[in-house]
Amino acid sequence: MDNPKLFFRELDALLAKIGKNKRGKNYLTSIFVELGDTFGETIGVSSGGIYEDRKVNYVKIYGNEQFNLAQKIPSDSQAMHQLTNHSSFIYDNPEWSAIFGSNNNQDFTPAAIEVSSAEKRWLLVFCLKQNWAREEVTLFLNSVQTALNYRLFSDIIRDELEQAEEIQKSLLPQRSPKFAGYDIHGRSIPAEVVGGDFYEYFNFDEGNFGISIGDASGHGLPAALLVRDVVIGLRMGLASEYKLVHTLKRLNKVIQQSTFASNFVSLFIGEMEKDGHLFYVNAGHPSPFLVSGEKVIELKPTGLVLGFVEDIKLHRSHIYLVEGSVLVMYTDGIIERDDGHEVQYSVENLQQLVMENQTKSAREIVDIIYDAVFKYGRSVNWEDDATVVVIKMNGVK
Numbered sequence: 001m002d003n004p005k006l007f008f009r010e011l012d013a014l015l016a017k018i019g020k021n022k023r024g025k026n027y028l029t030s031i032f033v034e035l036g037d038t039f040g041e042t043i044g045v046s047s048g049g050i051y052e053d054r055k056v057n058y059v060k061i062y063g064n065e066q067f068n069l070a071q072k073i074p075s076d077s078q079a080m081h082q083l084t085n086h087s088s089f090i091y092d093n094p095e096w097s098a099i100f101g102s103n104n105n106q107d108f109t110p111a112a113i114e115v116s117s118a119e120k121r122w123l124l125v126f127c128l129k130q131n132w133a134r135e136e137v138t139l140f141l142n143s144v145q146t147a148l149n150y151r152l153f154s155d156i157i158r159d160e161l162e163q164a165e166e167i168q169k170s171l172l173p174q175r176s177p178k179f180a181g182y183d184i185h186g187r188s189i190p191a192e193v194v195g196g197d198f199y200e201y202f203n204f205d206e207g208n209f210g211i212s213i214g215d216a217s218g219h220g221l222p223a224a225l226l227v228r229d230v231v232i233g234l235r236m237g238l239a240s241e242y243k244l245v246h247t248l249k250r251l252n253k254v255i256q257q258s259t260f261a262s263n264f265v266s267l268f269i270g271e272m273e274k275d276g277h278l279f280y281v282n283a284g285h286p287s288p289f290l291v292s293g294e295k296v297i298e299l300k301p302t303g304l305v306l307g308f309v310e311d312i313k314l315h316r317s318h319i320y321l322v323e324g325s326v327l328v329m330y331t332d333g334i335i336e337r338d339d340g341h342e343v344q345y346s347v348e349n350l351q352q353l354v355m356e357n358q359t360k361s362a363r364e365i366v367d368i369i370y371d372a373v374f375k376y377g378r379s380v381n382w383e384d385d386a387t388v389v390v391i392k393m394n395g396v397k
Contacts, residue, residue, distance in 0.1 A: 010038055011143060028115075028148075029062050032124055035144060036064070043136045044129040048100075048110065053121035067108060067127045070101035083123070088113045088141035090134065100125060111137060113145040117152040124148075168194045168224050171231045176362075177201045179209050181274065185362035186213075186389035187370065195385035196223025197331045198231055202238050207274045210238065213329040213389055214267035214285065217307075223385075226263050229254060230306075234269070244269055244281045245314050248306065252283075255307035264307035268299070268329060276321040276393055281314055286332050286347070291354050292325035323395035326358045326365065333386035334369065337377040345376050362390040 029050060036047025049069040051058035057072040058080070073080065079096045083089045091097040091110040100110040108127040115122050124144075128137060168190075176184045186199045196218055202210030212234060216226040233254050237247035248267065255263055268288055270280030282288075284305030287298040303314035321327060330350065337345045350369065357368050366388050373386070 010042065011140065028122065031148070032062070036126065039140065040129075043140060044132040045111070045137060045140060046108070046127045046129065048108075048125040048127040051123040051125065053123070058123045064127070068101050069110075069125060069127075070099065073099055073123070083112055083114055088138070088145055090128070090137060090141075111141060113141050113148075115145060115148040115152060165193050168227065171200075171228060172198060173201055177203075177209060179272075179274070180207075181394055182209075182272070183362040183392040183394055184211075184390070185366050186387070187366055188385070188387040189370075189382055190219075190385050191333070191382045192220045194221060194224035195219060196227055197333065197385035197387040198227045199329070199387055199389050200231055200234060202234075202271075204238075204271060208271055210269065210271050211329070211389065211391065212267060212269040213288075213331065213387060214265050215331045215333075215385070215387075216265045217263055219385065226255070226265065230265055230267070243316075244271065244279070245316055248281055248283055248303075248314055249312060252306040252312045253310065256310050264305045266305045272321075272391070276323075278319050278321060278327070279316055280319070281316050283312075283314060286330060286335065288327060288329040289347075289351055289354075290319060290321065290325055290327050291351065291358050292322055293358075294355070296351050296355065321391075321393040323393055324358070325393050326354060326362075327391040327393075328354050328365075328369075329389040329391075330369075331385060331387040333382065333384035334373055334388060336384065337373050337386070338383070339376055340378050345373055349376075362392045365390045365392070 032047050032050055036045065039045040046064065046066070048064050048067045049060050050062040051073060052061050053075065055075065057074055060069060060071050063069050077099055079091060079099045082096065089112055091100065091112070097110050108129060109132065111126045111128055113124050115124065126141070172188060173186065176186065184201070188195075188197050188199060190197065196216035197214070198216075199211070199213040202212070204210055214230060216223045216230065230251060233251045234247065237250055248269070255265060266285040267283045268280065268285040270278050272278050280299060281303065282299055282301045283303050284301050287300050289299065290297045297319065299317070299319060302317050304312055306312065328350070335345050335347045335350055353369060353372055354365060357365055360368070369388050370386070
């Protein structure tokens, strides 16, 4: 190698391109060809052919016309066993290289890596010219294989997370409900692509409506999958006209039977009557609070979180919303946000903030809460899922 710095700079740039380029139908081929064009002169590596795993054989789907590579390579050959054992391999043994179509009349040495996605597996065969150096080529092969496999794996995860994100979005309310005498607004921000917080609105008979807010243990995809089960369970239970306590007890059994024994969910659910009476069950969720003037009332838990014990004990409680009062529901991602010095925002600060802004609309109060708490955490990304729902009683006309 005449210029090691140039080699490493070009390799680094191409590895970055592998991660950034938009993946389409010809993604693998375009990257493969560019690798050969870039490093043909630097370390004597040229792109030879791409083979796709068809179980019995690897079948060539792209070939550089400069090299007369074989159309098929048996999957159970000794050459493929060497590649399986080493991930990348330089076939400088004539007995192994012959399988690629290399012979004494072809002045190159085959080298190969194996890359894969969830559905397919490919063999990338490079042709090494004279005076190649094993250390440089091995570094090249291993670096390219790692970058491509990571990219293909990342695409799988990204696709799955995007699907999960769409599913979770479909579970959360798309807009605030309209009920005479009430101003309602909610928002949920996951710490990752998907999260474990949720809230939901329900319609009941006689003009009554329901509200729930919850927090599944953990973060990310496992928590989001649990949220899906909980929200669907609530919808099915309440649609079947089960009472609140009965619905949560049935839901507790569903969570108990989950694959992950450590799963649990805190949940607050209430039925609001049009005249201001709220009947609720609080299964271990951070206490919502009602602000009315200088008065603050907390809606304490009426039972344990769901999922801890099989035979859960829950009871229903009641509160009355007077005209002008504000009910605030939230998850612990709000009150436990850290200022960087291990001091949390706290429920007391949240209550004081709402008290100072209780004359504003529900949407405005939600915006004020998020702005204040986000700034309290030094405006860094949310480290926990954060959800707030505000119900303001404007009075039934």
